[in-house]
Amino acid sequence: MLKFQRNKLVTVYQDKPGVVHVHGVLADDIFDLEIDFAVQIDEMSIVSIQGKWNREETPECSRALPFLEAANGFNIASDTLAQQINKVVSRKACPHFANLLLECCLAAKEAIGVVQFTVAQKEQQDLTFADYRANAEAVEKIKPPIVTAGGSPQKEHVALSEPQRKPMRKSSRDFYIDLHTHSFPASQCSSAGVDELIVEAKRIGLDAICLTDHNIVWSPADVADLIQKHGFPVFRGNEITTDQGDMLVFGMQEDVKGIINLGDLKKMVDSAGGFMIAAHPFRGFLVFNTSQIGMTVEKAMQRPAFQQVHALEVLNGKVTKQENRFAEKVATGLGLPTTGGSDAHAVGDVGKYVTCFQRKIENDQELVAALQTGDFTPFRYRQHIMRGEQRVG
């Protein structure tokens, strides 16, 4: 017997030149929804989108429908269509409408190819679809350049809405570093410019932050400029995506692109004398967690990936308390050191969780050396600021 089934149907027709009409249905065990829209062929843009729920997940799913209008004007041939749909339709309307819309757009793009091929074939009867498509792909626009760290204009600085807080009192030995932050444009998923992150870190009394943009190596010169500009310690790290999940890497200069095998990355980190932390190792799902499907600490401890890392991130600002607690239990079971980091993607996230070291750290080399001692602890920094508490060092 099937445990789950999903069916999607997309149909496209043309009743007048220049426009195609798209109808999509998604029906599975949980949802049943429909989308209708038109595409203007000359601009490849969506017009008149409408949605309909037939069966919903929650009593409030119908709130999604007005937000679908935001997809009007989307270019279905754009390289960034999936990201646009995710950002606008998935987050503001509904992820399932977003899934269906993407399916419909991909189908509509192919349908327009079929329509145009049919016209072209009238002119050239021996034209095959394969030849037509190969020709069409050759004239597609060149992709935009990849944005690199510090290489593009920063977002306009946003004034901080919260009043200046008095930095937290702390033991003179404690040194608090947010080991996991993302800045825009180096990390396209972040909304915070690097200057904003640093200003906020200073404002809340952190001792330093570490930039761990996705598969980006900040240049020493760029970071030195930031340190001088803000009079605040900024360290260099990197969040690298491996076939076994994301890893925070420190003390390695190689610019890893694409998806790397974890074992290969471990060799590179070891050869550079660096340090590797499994980031958010149990980041889970929205509606259920892994323990609900039978995951236990003992089973999780057997993950081969944990034999390759030096530490586990057990306080991550983007996962649930249960997921962080679970990671902590696994780290304890494995006897691995543990760290904390905000995983900041917005200014207000900085310092939610940090790592507390027992000595002052002044540069990247000292950070790696301090990590290698294992003498550090994860810490709920913002929570303590809000309470105005002093941490016993």
Place this chain on the structure above:
Amino acid sequence: MTTILCYSRNRATSIEQVDDQTLISTCSLQDTLTEAVVRIRVQFPELLILSAEGKFIRTAGSDSIPMQAALEKIKGVRIGAGMKKIIRGLISEVTDNAELPYLIEECCHAVILAFTKDALMLAPKGKAKSTAFFKKMVKENIRLYNGCAAFAPGSPLVDGIEI
């Protein structure tokens, strides 16, 4: 007036539980230009892809797609947050075909939805009780907050929840 379709697409994805720790997820696509199927075996609770197989039965292009070589790449990948980036990255090492990663993602997505369905079957009937159920869900997993219109500020499902 007769309006004949110029294009149509059917995509069906299903999950079968074959034993107490193995799922098979199958996604088949049939449209005007393409017919293809991908099947993955997934071990749970790790949600690890144990094996993958597939076939392009019909394509409009002239290039052959190294389906099996590409699918070998995703063995050992864990289904969960961040999987899309990993799958696309690994598949792109073998082929630039756009449909193949989509078929795999749909298989993986269906695995997640199968467990989501189990969790949602606990939701009580009736608007008031159901609202309370989902509100508790948001409190336990704040990632849901503002993740879609139903869980956005102003919705009764997040009423009174502070982040």
